[in-house]
Amino acid sequence: MPVNRVLRADAARNRSSLLAAAAEEFAARGIDASVADIARRAGVGKGTVFRHFPTKDDLLAAVVLDRVDELAGLARRLFRADDPGAALFELLAAAAGKQQQLDLSFLREAGDINERLRAARERLFAAIVAMVERAQAAGAVRADVTGLDVILLMCAPAHVAGFVPTASPETWRRYLAIIIDGLRPEGAHPLPEPSP
Amino acid sequence: MPVNRVLRADAARNRSSLLAAAAEEFAARGIDASVADIARRAGVGKGTVFRHFPTKDDLLAAVVLDRVDELAGLARRLFRADDPGAALFELLAAAAGKQQQLDLSFLREAGDINERLRAARERLFAAIVAMVERAQAAGAVRADVTGLDVILLMCAPAHVAGFVPTASPETWRRYLAIIIDGLRPEGAHPLPEPSP
Amino acid sequence: MPVNRVLRADAARNRSSLLAAAAEEFAARGIDASVADIARRAGVGKGTVFRHFPTKDDLLAAVVLDRVDELAGLARRLFRADDPGAALFELLAAAAGKQQQLDLSFLREAGDINERLRAARERLFAAIVAMVERAQAAGAVRADVTGLDVILLMCAPAHVAGFVPTASPETWRRYLAIIIDGLRPEGAHPLPEPSP
Amino acid sequence: MPVNRVLRADAARNRSSLLAAAAEEFAARGIDASVADIARRAGVGKGTVFRHFPTKDDLLAAVVLDRVDELAGLARRLFRADDPGAALFELLAAAAGKQQQLDLSFLREAGDINERLRAARERLFAAIVAMVERAQAAGAVRADVTGLDVILLMCAPAHVAGFVPTASPETWRRYLAIIIDGLRPEGAHPLPEPSP
DNA sequence: GATGAATGAGTATTCATTCAT
């Protein structure tokens, strides 16, 4: 049993090295980052990657799961905040900042994903929906947008800031601010198309 | 000449099949779409792709060039419109609609691109910058955004609408409307971070 | 019929352009020269190459045939020369010079070759064998070599001179001279291995 | 360490199978031998070739390096021999024998070759030059040839013997003997063209 | 007859995944 314990500690250490290395590589090279590079960056053999994550996709899912879990935790904490609008916008900023490191667009692929990831995503989405409703009730967000609208739009700042790799790594904040201004009730024009 | 013409007709048909097929494949599978798949979708042999476009990158560039040229033409026409704000927003809608078919994010790779594509992109960007300034002068767009901000943000609606493939193909219009509301002077909050 | 005549003149002109262009390309790029390049150099379409020579190999064979025919003609002329040794060495020089432009090593592939080429090669070889025997009778060539030995060795000068592309195009003459000295009776040492 | 050793044993076995297979394929099909064929002959997967040799050129270089190293080692040993002429001729025989298995003509491509191969080649060439000079001083080789001449000529026997694939695999000895007779001082005629 | 567009088999190379050690 102690032997087992030690091995587990090793395995756990490897697992987190791998997650960290994968996050960095996916951020830097996109979804095409190679398993070999991730293994090298984590300082383990290629085979170890596959012992922990049966598939490259599973590794990616695990990385995303980390981010989603962090966001869901933050959402839980922010839900009780005094200013519902500020709380929502803070969550959106956190989400956009995460994406700066990893395009969460992966979220969309709902089909053959990890079950745990799907669950975490649902938790996060439910939290965001609730926060949006609270912010709308407080008059901080226009009434004609849905939680899903906000979820989708929160992916935009990192995406468009990524077009200018030479810019400051905080550039996404500028575009989030513009989008948030679009989400406010003041000066809102009627929206075409229903929310999906 | 007629003989030549006829041959050209065949080749031209193949060329446009290829451009169409490539646009669809790139839209569906991203930049990693395979030349073989494009050829198959176009109903031609693999070799034919390379006869028309010496490189996969050239094919991609040609597809994007098509879109960019159309947009640049529209921009030229809209620049003289009576309502500068409406004109700009119409151009953004056209741009977002094009992207529904092809992520123009390819635009960012300024490095080793086709010379013609670079030129067309510059033309388009210059036109957008001019339209933004005109719209700002007319009070239709907030004063603290730049042409580049608008160029970047115009890529967002197609991107986020793409996350919900089951939604109406016009869903991007909803998100463009929200972003445009964020670009208006009414209710604008000061922006963090300088424009890149 | 006159029309036919004219067309034939055209065809003949194309055929010789092609042979010339092919000789140059094969000499410059080796056996991997591309049919497209040959056609371009000859100023004709690719299809025309295949009208005249059903196969790239047939084109190569035709080029070689030209050279072999020239050599066979020279051999016929030289056979009656006064000095059998000088005559043989002159023929070898002519052969080595031809190879400078086209590696005749192609001669070896006896299998699936053009029938005409095989016949021409046999004529040439027979002539060389006869000249060698005459030169041996005259004491100009050592008695223990065969015609085939001489045929094989005559391919060496161009081959080895080709290793130094920067050298004078006449460098092969130096190595032919050394080989010829090795073929002379003076200072000949007994040969190991029978002639193949 | 033993574990590592065992793995190495496997890899080493594959590496030598590959070198052997490559030598045979390159000898049989020339430089255009395909990596797939080499892999098949070696009984390994295509990927294994590239694990051992990052490039087809690297594989070719490794094959040639093997031969060149063996020759350079022999040259070092022979340099101290009593009979300088016999020593040189023995080295030439070894070189010609090696080529029977692989046309060293690859040696000529001085451009983008492996650094190790270039170094080994220089060592070998320097050794041959020294042996030639020693043999000339001893009167075993004519004074008007250079080390480079000998280097080039030593490639001829294998080349010409290769024209008769049905002959004894030792046939090259016959042609080397003739060329060596041409290199002796006895009966030497003045050479045209300078040494390259 | 001539042309060059179309074709597809073939090439070197990459990379996720498996497995012997």
Added chain:
DNA sequence: GATGAATGAATACTCATTCAT
């Protein structure tokens, strides 16, 4: 458990050959 060697499917691209015009 960990390692990295082996694998082979996949990819962009070339080129001899065919064929519609």
